[in-house]
Amino acid sequence: MAQVHDPSKQNAVDMNKARSATSIDTPAVRDFLYSKSNGSARWHQRERIVEVLSKDPLFDKSKKLFSTRKELYIRGQALTKRLYELQEIQGWSEEDITVALSVVDEGLSIGLHNVAFEPVFRIQASPELFSKYSELIANKGIVGCYLQTELAHGTNVSRLETTATYLPDTREFEIHSPTLTSTKWWIGALGKTATHGVVQAKLILPGGKDMGPHLFLIQLRSLDTHKVLPGRIIGDIGPKALAGFATTDNGFARFDHVRIPKENMLSKFAGVTDEGKYVTPPHAKLSYGGMLYIRSGMVTTAGWTIAKGATVAIRYATVRRQGELGPDGLERQTITYPSLHVRLVPLIARAYVFVELGRALTRGFDSLARGLSSGDTSQLAEMHVMTSGLKVLVSTTGIQDLETARRSMGGHGYSAFAGVGRMYADYLPAATYAYLPSSLQADFIYCSSELRYEGENFVLDGQVLRAALKAFRGIFASESASSSPVKASPLSPTSHYLRLLLDKDLVPPELNPASWTQAGTAILLLEWRAALIVHECAQTLKEPDATATQRVSRAVTEAFVAARVGEMIESLGTVLKEREAKIVGKVYLLYLLTTVESSLVDLLSFGLFRATPTGNPPRSRDPTRALRLAIAGLCGELLPEAIGLTDAFGFSDWELDSALGVYDGKAYEALWARVQEEPLNQTEVTEAYEASIKPLMMRGRKMVAKL
Amino acid sequence: MAQVHDPSKQNAVDMNKARSATSIDTPAVRDFLYSKSNGSARWHQRERIVEVLSKDPLFDKSKKLFSTRKELYIRGQALTKRLYELQEIQGWSEEDITVALSVVDEGLSIGLHNVAFEPVFRIQASPELFSKYSELIANKGIVGCYLQTELAHGTNVSRLETTATYLPDTREFEIHSPTLTSTKWWIGALGKTATHGVVQAKLILPGGKDMGPHLFLIQLRSLDTHKVLPGRIIGDIGPKALAGFATTDNGFARFDHVRIPKENMLSKFAGVTDEGKYVTPPHAKLSYGGMLYIRSGMVTTAGWTIAKGATVAIRYATVRRQGELGPDGLERQTITYPSLHVRLVPLIARAYVFVELGRALTRGFDSLARGLSSGDTSQLAEMHVMTSGLKVLVSTTGIQDLETARRSMGGHGYSAFAGVGRMYADYLPAATYAYLPSSLQADFIYCSSELRYEGENFVLDGQVLRAALKAFRGIFASESASSSPVKASPLSPTSHYLRLLLDKDLVPPELNPASWTQAGTAILLLEWRAALIVHECAQTLKEPDATATQRVSRAVTEAFVAARVGEMIESLGTVLKEREAKIVGKVYLLYLLTTVESSLVDLLSFGLFRATPTGNPPRSRDPTRALRLAIAGLCGELLPEAIGLTDAFGFSDWELDSALGVYDGKAYEALWARVQEEPLNQTEVTEAYEASIKPLMMRGRKMVAKL
Known part of the structure; x- marks a missing residue:
């Protein structure tokens, strides 16, 4: 029988042909996507960083899918250490390290230090507290987390149960978790990493008056031994659904009458006197307004997330041939079926729009920040509405588009090596949970004592x-x-x-x-x-x-x-x-x-x-x-x-980490190579044979022999 | 500060109240769901089996989420061995063991033997081949798989590349995989378990005439050592997306001119003479018609799958309180919010409809089977259309409803302990892949030489x-x-x-x-x-x-x-x-x-x-x-x-395996208990501390000291 055509060789032919058929100047469009003004420079900066990271053996991804969550957490900490070493070695700027964290895209615990703990501290700390800790925090001399959500409370911050009772005799606050359900929960970097945290707790004045949630800096672990300090029960909250966010140690914490000095209240906008009187913020509206807008990066993140799914799905649909014979006598490339490409091409459109829209939003936040710093809160309500609606729109769309991309690949889309499942699992919490962009693209963050939970x-x-x-x-x-x-x-x-x-x-x-x-x-x-x-x-x-x-x-x-x-x-x-x-x-x-x-x-x-x-x-x-x-x-x-x-x-x-979405189109060769690494394939006869399969079959054969 | 209300105690109060508010006779409705005629008996049969399994330590699920795929595969084989031991010990009927496999719900490899390999063999084997193997197969003296899909071909069966060339001199077929892309792929139970398989290959007659796909029985592994036999390259295809179907060893196989005796062709409906002439089936239409209708259980499976998600989500929404204060002075139960219950109650409706509709479909398959056995193919086209449309409808709906259930639980829905993520990951391939109900509810299966891939x-x-x-x-x-x-x-x-x-x-x-x-x-x-x-x-x-x-x-x-x-x-x-x-x-x-x-x-x-x-x-x-x-x-x-x-x-x-969907409503206590088992929590100080966290922080502290 003559062998006329090898589909796996055809893959590269099809990809080359598709690439050369493109009529646009791809680098020009790429530069446009990276920035309207200095896109080329930004892309080359990114390219240099990707080059360094993808060649560093520690950043190899080939074993990730075979690792336990514990191994992934430990790997994540090693990556973190290495990233800051590389910053020194490579002379990376602060912007460079932000880009590096973004392209690594691993949900590292240090991200929570960077986008939640540090900004909250910087904006809310009193000048005294600030001068004591800001350098330690900036240089990761301590690692922090931000403790807001509780086991039974997220959306409705005003119902948080954790208390911070002021004790005038000793000028201390007593941080306490009165119930199981007041346990702080889901707190990124708390599980096994953080030494410190900013905790949301109801301020209780002498006499029992409840002033609602305020922020307090609390040490969690010893700086010498990393052991959990007395009065705290702290741990990891366990695996996430769909094996998502495996690297992050989302944690829980209960406090048993833990005392902290009065100075540890984050009191830039509200505090208590030594006697225990509440001091109202000088700019109440400013304090109210400075909501934790981790939302600012979310549109951009959604755009780049859809972009990844679209890239993988469209590349695979370009080289996958299936069904009817086309004019070249081969089965048609699946991308040529209208029922498929009307589902995939719109993903490109949403990625392009969200990337550009995210940039506009960032400019809006710039302007808001300038306004706020001069006491102008007029843009705040508008920004709140806009980002509320956008958060829902982009997270719903992003999740749906990733699943469209996955499903478009047919059966192979359900292979972990296709890569889109991982993107989906990591992006999914955007629909229900605090928006924590793993890529840390949040450039502008505001926070206040009225922090809003980015709930359902x-x-x-x-x-x-x-x-x-x-x-x-x-x-x-x-x-x-x-x-x-x-x-x-x-x-x-x-x-x-x-x-x-x-x-x-x-x-x-x-x-x-x-x-x-x-x-x-x-x-x-x-x-x-x-x-x-x-x-x-x-x-x-x-x-x-x-x-x-x-x-x-x-x-x-x-x-x-x-x-x-x-x-x-x-x-x-x-x-x-x-x-x-x-x-x-x-x-x-x-x-x-x-x-x-x-x-x-x-x-x-x-x-x-x-x-x-x-x-x-x-x-x-x-x-x-x-x-x-x-x-x-x-x-x-x-x-x-x-x-x-x-x-x-x-x-x-390296970034896409998808066998089906490889640049050269050789999807089947890539899939074959990945499969050989599966741990089950490292021994010819599985250990389950002697233990289970053999006894099962021997029993069956005996029964047949008796017939 | 007075502690007026403990939300975690309230959980049980709320659940009891909701349960006693129900106006229906729950056991009567339960019996109706299990069968219109003898529901009570069927439910008690199931209850007895659940009792046995849930008390058997081997069927404990508490370590599953912390296991690697390799461990889950090995566990799955142990469960399989135990299930058939229990059948003997408990005197379970064939129907009992089917129910047992269904409630275990683990995607065991033996399921593929039962719903794909064995039925294909039984319907297509010649009387000679049948008498040689049927008892061995029925008693699991050998374990089989069904090799259809290839690396680059699923939907379009007629383009499969694997060949079975008839060699009249030796009265043998030569099974061969001419290309990388002809590698059989996704084959359940092939990776590490099966000793035999039925392979779909293009029958090539002497002279080179291609007769299209036909079925052949082929031995894959030694019955003595379980080693892969010469000429075969066999392995597991690796992890699935979202960590779904981890227990199943979906595998690949390449054949290098492997010879099998002529008798191994499944030739009940089509064969070759010793000289190599094609013998057309006596009932061509019957052969064409007997499509592999694993589809028959799919509507029922979708119904019970949605039922699980609905049970978990509705129980949690009954005990979860959040947001506004209700008439009892507590925050309202989330189920009372119209925006939530208008999303959840329809899940109950779809579960009820699909369970009942599935029963009707099974009766239809009964009637079709009776017809086919007497040569009547009149119902076939109608059944094909009906099940094609229903497969799309119920799989799309089921996936969507599980995600609705997961999302309705807010942040905790993203915890693996919520359980719905696992249901979703395991049900997801219903949208893109051959319909393989893990619950083995497929009572009626037909197959032929024109097997249809249940593709996208x-x-x-x-x-x-x-x-x-x-x-x-x-x-x-x-x-x-x-x-x-x-x-x-x-x-x-x-x-x-x-x-x-x-x-x-x-x-x-x-x-x-x-x-x-x-x-x-x-x-x-x-x-x-x-x-x-x-x-x-x-x-x-x-x-x-x-x-x-x-x-x-x-x-x-x-x-x-x-x-x-x-x-x-x-x-x-x-x-x-x-x-x-x-x-x-x-x-x-x-x-x-x-x-x-x-x-x-x-x-x-x-x-x-x-x-x-x-x-x-x-x-x-x-x-x-x-x-x-x-x-x-x-x-x-x-x-x-x-x-x-x-x-x-x-x-x-035990079946739901969800901390949030526990029967007694004590969701937060259950979640707390599950979290304590997380491997990261078994040591106070993570090993990442000495390796990575400490060096990172020491570096930071040194930099601060230098300032």
Whole structure:
């Protein structure tokens, strides 16, 4: 039998062909993704760091999947030590080490020191406490964690049970966990690592008055022996679901009347006198406002996370051949099936949008920080609403897109070597838990004594709903459907869509197939949807349905994002050459169209989607058909660019750690190589044979012999 | 400070209260779930087996989460040996051991012997081969696996690369893997366990004629030493994503010109003469038809899987208090929040429907089997379409519902001790891979030389679409939108909805708030949706949009299921007492309403959802509002029954293996107890301290000292 074609050799041929078919200048788009202004420099900085790390044997990933959690924790600590050694050896700047921690992407415990403990301390510590500890903290002379969540309390910080009772006689606070459920829980780096922590506890004044949660610095372990200090019960909370975040020692802590000096209260904004009187913060609003915005990096992180999944899935779909024979006489590359690529190309779009949107958000935080430092809190509420809605949107989308990527790879997507499962497991807590970006991309962090738990998404949706109704009521005096607007005060970006209700002459756009070539139509539709759903919600507040909060939050946030995408499209010409601007413009447009598609229930419900039937005579009765065809068409147009657009993310094979997503396309060879490392394959006959398999079979054979 | 309330003690109080609030006779509903006719007996059989297993120390689960995959595999083999020992000791019947394997729920390799290897062999082996091996196989004197999928081929069986070349001189077949990508892959029990396998290979006749895939029995390992026999390269394919299916040794195998005797061809339906001539099967259609329907247990498995997730999540939401203060002065139980229970109660509905629907499907397979054994293949095509659509529907739904359950638990849902993550990881391959129910609930399995790979869901959707269009064309001669029906031949259950297109006088139901109290409206709406979407699809076939296949498949399958649910509601009075029938009837109705809700895009697009505005004057412009309110209302009505309805699933704590879903409600105590077992907690100071943490901190302290 003649052997005409070796699929595993074909892999590289297909990948080369796809790569050379790309019409864009991939490095130019890559630089654009890394930064609008100095992308090339930022990417090369990153490339140098990846080079150093990927060649250091300690950062080898090949044994990770065969390790226990304990081994992964110990490895994580070794990586941490090595990273800071490398910083010295390589002369890395603070920005360099941040990039290094980000590309290592291991959920290292030190990340919690960097993004939670240290910023909270720096912003809230009194000058005295600051001068005593800040250098030790900055240089990792001590390692800290941030103890907020308790076993039975997360979302509702005001119900935390841990107490800090002030004792004027000795000028001490007594930190105490009165119940099992008051045990601090989920605290990253607490389990086995941290020597110190900032603990959230209810301040109890002499006489018993409860002043609500405040922050206190507490030592947890001996600096000489690393043993847990008396009065503390501390440990690791065990494995996480789906084997996610295995490296991090999320921990628990109970305190039994532990005394700390009065100076250990983080009292920059609120404190007690020696006698035990509460001293109100000089800038109450500033204190309230400085919420822990670990959220700031979340949009960017979601973008890069989707980017990783998209890169792997699109590379594998490019080399995987299956099903019908194509024009070359071979089975078709799976990426050529519309049912597959209409699922995958939109991942590229969401990655591109979130990366760019994250940058805008970071600039917003910059501006907020400047404002706050001069006492200006005017941007705070807006930023809170925006990030609440965005947190829900990007985490939900990111999780879903990773699973789409995994599933698109068929059976092999369920192999750990495919790599996307690991990405999913590590990203999943974004939906339910405090947003802790493993990549530490949070550049700007604020915190206060009113720290907010970034709880389950639906709690955040409530924040968006409340703000939307407030903005609506700011316009309409009554809740009546037909009342006239009271005032036309300037609308903030998150409520800009409400302008559509201010002018009775404004009407939603008419739709026809050409509508879907223009970003403006999609943006306007999404803004109308937000306006009408908020209007509806305000009319029916007395009898709300159970999903209104989620629907309103999603609609408002997507209208906001859509408007930003419109701006992004307009500015493309200034940062990219014509060809690249055109392709990235189509990528952005695809984001808008798929957002419209996922909003169809709302759009149809509110009569925004009365499309002209297509054809003459009309062959279709489905008003959504033109949109669906436009999406499929756009995905088809972008298909030849898919490898270029994902190459532009700039991930090395070491970072992706995926046998199916290798740069050279040789997926099956890579998978074969990985499989040989499986511990079960290191002995020809498993030890289970003598112990179990042989006795089972011998018993069976005896029974047969008796027949 | 007075301690007024201990949340961890409150857990048990809340659970007791919820349990006693249930108005239904829980054991009666439990018996109904286990079987309509002899549920009580079946449940007690199961209870006895659970009792034996849960008390056997070998079946203890407390160390599983801390074990490596290798340890889990070895443990799995020990469990297997023990299960068959227990069968002898306890005098378990074949049905008992099937139940035992199901409640153990560990993805044991022997499952593949039982549900894939043995049935394929029994149905396809020639009488000679059968008499030689059947007893050995039945008694586990040898252990087998079924080798179909290859490294680069799953979905398209006809492109498998492995060859079986007939050599007339020696009357042998030569089994060969010509390429890396022809390596058999993902084969359960192959990695380290099986001694034999049935391999799918292209039959090559003398002269080189390729007859397509056929089946051959091949020995893989020595029966004396368990070593891999010459000419085979065999191993385990490594860990699965999300640490799922860790116990199963999915394996790979390459064959290098391995010769087997001619008799080893499974030649009941097709063979070769000694000279090498192909003998066509006497009943070609029968052979074609006998597809490997491991699918038969999938609906039931999905039902019980969702049931587990629902039990855990609803129990935890009953004892978890968070947020606002309720009438009792404590924070509210999270289950009382509509935004939470409107997500969780529908899980109960889907579990109840799938469990009952699975039973109906099993009866259908019974009937199909009887037909096939007498040469009647008339039910085959219908069963194929039905199960294709159902496989997609139930696997997609099951995965989504488990994640809903996990997410509803907030941060703790991400703890491995919550248990739902493990359920998710093990159930996930249902979406992409051959359907291998770990619970071995597949009672009826058919197979043939045209075995179908149960590939990615969207391949199966294509099967449904094709059948729907065929049925449509059977009615309408032309594709023209307005042509009259040609014939009104009796419609099969999967195309019964097409009757709506046969009578021009039939119109979709008018909707008003009262519509949602009647199952009939929802069923009719879902049938209209199927009819109109198939009609639309037939009109636009020349320019299909990329998602049409999925939409049509979903619509057709949901119309079929809805009609079955209607029948289930009608028959409730005959199997349950009044109160229980009423409550389960509401559960079924909730299934229908949430299905309508998830179909809103289609229903709105095709003008099926023009609800009368509610209120006078109408306060709402949202036509979906009455439906949403009805769903929220129904969830609220069912809320007091939620613990009773989930208790009725009859899961023991040992089976659920969830700290948050414990029967007595003491979730936090259970979580605390589990955490103490974490290996990292067995030493006070981690070994990472001397190796990494101390050097890092000493370096930092030195730097500070230098300042």
